[in-house]
Amino acid sequence: MDLNRICLLGIFLFISSVNSFPQVGQATSLVTPSSGKPVDNNSSEEPKEQAVPVLPKIYEMRVDANVTNRFARCQITSKVKNLDKKAQEATFSIIIPEQAYISGFIMEIDGKQYEAYVQEKEQAKETYKNAVHSGQAAAHVSVSARDSNRFTVSVNVEPQKKAIFYLKYEELLARQNERYELVINIHPGQPVKQLDVQVNIDESRPLKFVKAPALRSGNEIGKNDDKLSPNAEINHINKTAAVVKFSPDVEKQKQYATDLGTNAENGLAGQFIVQYDVERDPQGGEVLVEGGYFVHFFSPSDLTSLPKQVIFILDTSGSMDGIRITQLKEAMKSILSELKPIDVFSIVEFGSNVKVWNIEKSAVQYRSGFDTWGLNEEQAEEAKHLTEQPIPAPYTASEENIKKAEGVVDQLKAYGGTDIDSALKTGLQIVKKNHEDKKHQPIIVFLTDGEATVGITDTDKITRTVSELNTGKTPIFSLSFGDGADREFLQKISLKNQGFARHIYEAADASLQLQEFYKQISSPLLSNVTFKYASNVTELTRTEFPILFHGRELVVSGQIIDPGFSPSSVEGWSINGPVKLTPVIQNSVGNLERVWAYLSLKQLLEKRDAADDKEAKEGLTQEALRIALKYSFVSDVTSLVVVKPNQTDAVDTEDGSHNDRRYPIIASGFPLSAIASSKKGKPQILSAAASGYYSAPIAPLSPGSSGGGYGGNGGAFGWGVMESIEEDDTYGDRIVGGNSGSKLFIRPSTTYPSTSATASAVAPVEPQPVPIPQSELERLKEKLPWLATILSDDGTIKISAGKFNLGLNETISTQPECPKSPSNAPGTCTLINKCPQIFTQLTDLHVYEKYFCDIQGFAGVCCPK
Numbered sequence: 001m002d003l004n005r006i007c008l009l010g011i012f013l014f015i016s017s018v019n020s021f022p023q024v025g026q027a028t029s030l031v032t033p034s035s036g037k038p039v040d041n042n043s044s045e046e047p048k049e050q051a052v053p054v055l056p057k058i059y060e061m062r063v064d065a066n067v068t069n070r071f072a073r074c075q076i077t078s079k080v081k082n083l084d085k086k087a088q089e090a091t092f093s094i095i096i097p098e099q100a101y102i103s104g105f106i107m108e109i110d111g112k113q114y115e116a117y118v119q120e121k122e123q124a125k126e127t128y129k130n131a132v133h134s135g136q137a138a139a140h141v142s143v144s145a146r147d148s149n150r151f152t153v154s155v156n157v158e159p160q161k162k163a164i165f166y167l168k169y170e171e172l173l174a175r176q177n178e179r180y181e182l183v184i185n186i187h188p189g190q191p192v193k194q195l196d197v198q199v200n201i202d203e204s205r206p207l208k209f210v211k212a213p214a215l216r217s218g219n220e221i222g223k224n225d226d227k228l229s230p231n232a233e234i235n236h237i238n239k240t241a242a243v244v245k246f247s248p249d250v251e252k253q254k255q256y257a258t259d260l261g262t263n264a265e266n267g268l269a270g271q272f273i274v275q276y277d278v279e280r281d282p283q284g285g286e287v288l289v290e291g292g293y294f295v296h297f298f299s300p301s302d303l304t305s306l307p308k309q310v311i312f313i314l315d316t317s318g319s320m321d322g323i324r325i326t327q328l329k330e331a332m333k334s335i336l337s338e339l340k341p342i343d344v345f346s347i348v349e350f351g352s353n354v355k356v357w358n359i360e361k362s363a364v365q366y367r368s369g370f371d372t373w374g375l376n377e378e379q380a381e382e383a384k385h386l387t388e389q390p391i392p393a394p395y396t397a398s399e400e401n402i403k404k405a406e407g408v409v410d411q412l413k414a415y416g417g418t419d420i421d422s423a424l425k426t427g428l429q430i431v432k433k434n435h436e437d438k439k440h441q442p443i444i445v446f447l448t449d450g451e452a453t454v455g456i457t458d459t460d461k462i463t464r465t466v467s468e469l470n471t472g473k474t475p476i477f478s479l480s481f482g483d484g485a486d487r488e489f490l491q492k493i494s495l496k497n498q499g500f501a502r503h504i505y506e507a508a509d510a511s512l513q514l515q516e517f518y519k520q521i522s523s524p525l526l527s528n529v530t531f532k533y534a535s536n537v538t539e540l541t542r543t544e545f546p547i548l549f550h551g552r553e554l555v556v557s558g559q560i561i562d563p564g565f566s567p568s569s570v571e572g573w574s575i576n577g578p579v580k581l582t583p584v585i586q587n588s589v590g591n592l593e594r595v596w597a598y599l600s601l602k603q604l605l606e607k608r609d610a611a612d613d614k615e616a617k618e619g620l621t622q623e624a625l626r627i628a629l630k631y632s633f634v635s636d637v638t639s640l641v642v643v644k645p646n647q648t649d650a651v652d653t654e655d656g657s658h659n660d661r662r663y664p665i666i667a668s669g670f671p672l673s674a675i676a677s678s679k680k681g682k683p684q685i686l687s688a689a690a691s692g693y694y695s696a697p698i699a700p701l702s703p704g705s706s707g708g709g710y711g712g713n714g715g716a717f718g719w720g721v722m723e724s725i726e727e728d729d730t731y732g733d734r735i736v737g738g739n740s741g742s743k744l745f746i747r748p749s750t751t752y753p754s755t756s757a758t759a760s761a762v763a764p765v766e767p768q769p770v771p772i773p774q775s776e777l778e779r780l781k782e783k784l785p786w787l788a789t790i791l792s793d794d795g796t797i798k799i800s801a802g803k804f805n806l807g808l809n810e811t812i813s814t815q816p817e818c819p820k821s822p823s824n825a826p827g828t829c830t831l832i833n834k835c836p837q838i839f840t841q842l843t844d845l846h847v848y849e850k851y852f853c854d855i856q857g858f859a860g861v862c863c864p865k
């Protein structure tokens with residue numbers, strides 16, 4: 001092995017493929033010094049100098065975007081100089097929209113260019129998924145920007161040398177709220193002397209308007225604050241083209257930072273937005289044709305909304321208690337008030353059991369199961385009685401009913417487990433009840449903040465049975481509320497059921513987020529929309545859509561075989577019955593091939609995510625891979641590799657730290673702040689933690705081993721599985737990591753100790769589950785002997801409400817109210833071990849079940865205040 005070479009590779013690269021990750025403290029910094037946060041206190045030499053390194057300076061940052069045919073190609077250029085006397089690690093960290101694909105990356109170090117290339121990634125490990133599943137999120141996690149991914153690369157820069165990074169990404173702008181929106185994240189981490197953003201719009205249709213609204217933090221709904229207006233320069237070149245420029249100077253950047261509520265010294269950290277729309281063809285949309293490809297944009301402007309039947313299925317399990325249910329109630333009231341008198345609706349509530357409300361009587365009419373928890377005898381008797389009632393049919397959204405429904409919303413109470421399966425099945429039964437009524441477009445809005453804990457808890461099984469039962473193809477729109485929800489599952493069940501899933505971030509504006517989401521699906525214009533093309537076309541993207549909503553747009557693309565191409569029609573069901581619309585043909589501005597490739601890849605990956613059987617999944621993966629590789633899109637099936645050969649010099653070599661050296665291997669941006677250290681030559685990961693989650697002790701990074709951090713569930717990632725260290729002739733050693741499929745390439749840092757020469761291929765090590773402190777468990781088992789009978793090895797207990805983790809290693813700050821504690825008064829739901837004062841009363845399982853409550857998915861007990 002060419003040791004020299006391994007030692008001198010100093011790059012890793014990580015592309016996240018999952019949206020909205022939690023973030024570690026430094027992740028907002030674009031440039032961080034490697035010695036920014038000393039890990040040990042024992043470094044005897046010159047602690048002062050270490051403490052105040054001169055940050056590598058970004059002296060110029062540019063964002064260029066070309067938008068043509070609604071397709072945006074962006075390039076970010078960042079120029080950095082190391083002003084320190086030592087080599088330093090510069091980290092280039094960029095936030096890109098969730099829907100965008102990175103398509104190129106070049107870095108130029110000391111005048112030499114290194115270009116990244118896209119490569120197939122290995123199959124993500126099943127263990128990763130499991131790890132994510134068991135890693136229940138406990139604390140609030142702040143996110144650097146919602147609905148986005150982060151790209152991070154770190155590189156050593158020698159003293160007084162420069163590094164330039166170029167990142168390209170592409171995205172088809174999705175029309176929402178009657179406009180296209182290009183979001184540009186600007187997070188340099190420091191004020192930048194020369195900061196320029198330029199957006200060139202060159203469309204095929206006349207521009208209706210071009211706007212640059214107030215800057216956004218990315219973590220809350222835009223406030224349209226005058227102070228945050230970018231005062232961008234907008235030049236209309238002609239009817240179809242415009243240029244938008246934004247170049248705040250250092251003072252202005254600091255001012256914006258302050259106004260956005262961030263630290264001025266860290267420079268601007270926010271989103272610059274450009275919005276526009278084009279003139280519409282009122283009929284069947286526009287078909288752009290160019291170079292053997294076509295793209296059909298369809299967004300008819302003069303249709304009346306269809307009447308709809310909305311079934312709200314709302315999670316009111318224990319974990320919703322507190323601010324969540326308050327926000328949900330607030331949102332529901334606003335949403336209800338927007339229903340139109342021609343609409344019908346139902347409110348279904350679920351915890352450990354499912355309740356359907358009789359709106360007119362403002363009372364629960366149907367109740368599945370009879371979990372009598374929290375009820376007195378009389379109420380329990382009544383509850384049993386209710387199960388015999390038929391499920392009520394939907395109610396018309398008359399003024400009077402809406403008022404009553406608001407009263408129902410007020411009565412929602414959070415407690416119990418989470419029976420997702422029964423809740424969805426009940427929702428579908430209500431749809432069926434209304435089936436003869438072809439007039440109303442059914443829509444299921446399903447909100448949950450947790451994982452299934454009661455009834456059927458196998459998410460694949462729920463997905464399968466619910467999809468089978470959904471014979472009427474009612475779209476199911478899922479909302480995952482907070483980090484505890486199983487986002488992957490919700491995404492899948494919605495994709496399989498003609499809907500989509502959205503995440504509601506836990507924040508002060510959660511109620512607004514819910515309302516914003518509802519707005520997008522509140523006006524169905526057409527149902528069963530089918531695009532038909534008479535002539536010989538091939539490689540078509542999706543052509544059938546269950547619903548077209550007001551303000552949005554449907555897009556179909558394909559390849560043209562027959563030169564005499566002519567689209568024929570778009571068919572659908574409108575308020576006046578079937579309609580058949582004819583599109584117009586339009587010349588495209590520029591190339592359409594990448595638009596087609598983008599759409600095809602996106603849809604293939606969605607199909608793959610929704611697919612059940614392995615073979616179909618594999619086939620779709622291969623197809624997606626082919627397109628991703630051909631068009632250089634970094635996606636779930638590909639990853640980006642940069643190899644920078646023969647880099648010399650080291651980070652802090654002269655610092656001479658003795659036993660515990662810190663290796664700046666790992667990612668900021670990767671939500672794992674993992675720090676490697678060598679103890680007597682053995683590299684070791686000291687800690688790897690997704691912020692807000694566990695800080696998991698990691699198996700030593702004995703050459704070729706596992707690393708990891710504990711991540712949240714629900715799609716946010718956090719398992720930095722380093723599967724193996726591979727010996728690779730071309731790139732030297734690399735540590736291969738999986739993260740929801742992306743591969744994490746880690747080049748050992750420059751000062752990797754020579755003993756790492758033993759880092760040859762070693763069998764992958766399974767990530768270890770987070771150990772539960774044994775002593776705590778033993779103590780608990782001693783006090784509560786009955787626990788042993790229901791306890792499994794992984795620290796979960798099985799009770800009638802489902803399977804719950806004891807959460808011994810958890811700190812849960814929220815203390816939801818619960819109606820009855822052993823002292824016969826209301827109490828607060830608390831982890832069992834945190835309520836030792838009632839241990840003597842918890843004599844057996846039966847008693848415990850009486851006082852059980854679900855606290856953010858953990859086994860809680862109603863603890864006297």
Ligand SMILES: *[C@@H]1O[C@H](CO)[C@@H](O)[C@H](O)[C@H]1NC(C)=O
Pocket residue numbers: 039040041
């Ligand atoms: C370093 O010092 C700080 C403050 O004195 C202390 O909290 C921390 O535990 C120390 N860390 C180590 C690794 O000794």
Ligand SMILES: *[C@@H]1O[C@H](CO)[C@@H](O)[C@H](O)[C@H]1NC(C)=O
Pocket residue numbers: 039040041042660
């Ligand atoms: C720092 O030094 C103390 C005393 O020598 C030792 O106990 C401790 O483990 C050291 N900490 C680290 C992080 O090496």
Ligand SMILES: *[C@@H]1O[C@H](CO)[C@@H](O)[C@H](O)[C@H]1NC(C)=O
Pocket residue numbers: 064065066073074075200
């Ligand atoms: C935008 O278009 C111009 C002119 O065609 C081109 O020079 C530039 O490289 C493009 N920028 C991006 C980011 O594609």
Ligand SMILES: *[C@@H]1O[C@H](CO)[C@@H](O)[C@H](O)[C@H]1NC(C)=O
Pocket residue numbers: 202237238239240241
């Ligand atoms: C409008 O300007 C753009 C950009 O300069 C150019 O590409 C396009 O051809 C122009 N369109 C018309 C109709 O002049």
Ligand SMILES: *[C@@H]1O[C@H](CO)[C@@H](O)[C@H](O)[C@H]1NC(C)=O
Pocket residue numbers: 528529530571572
């Ligand atoms: C949807 O439309 C297509 C063609 O327009 C038609 O064949 C199909 O039966 C329709 N499906 C439903 C459920 O109405």
Ligand SMILES: *[C@@H]1O[C@H](CO)[C@@H](O)[C@H](O)[C@H]1NC(C)=O
Pocket residue numbers: 536561
């Ligand atoms: C479409 O083109 C293919 C290949 O050129 C040909 O085999 C097929 O017969 C054509 N189909 C129609 C309907 O024209």
Ligand SMILES: *[C@@H]1O[C@H](CO)[C@@H](O)[C@H](O)[C@H]1NC(C)=O
Pocket residue numbers: 645646
């Ligand atoms: C890297 O180093 C090796 C051996 O020192 C040398 O043969 C090779 O040409 C170098 N490659 C580059 C790109 O500088």
Ligand SMILES: *[C@@H]1O[C@H](CO)[C@@H](O)[C@H](O)[C@H]1NC(C)=O
Pocket residue numbers: 693694695697771772773809810811
């Ligand atoms: C979980 O337990 C481990 C081992 O005792 C401990 O190191 C870690 O800090 C604990 N994590 C939390 C979040 O309490």
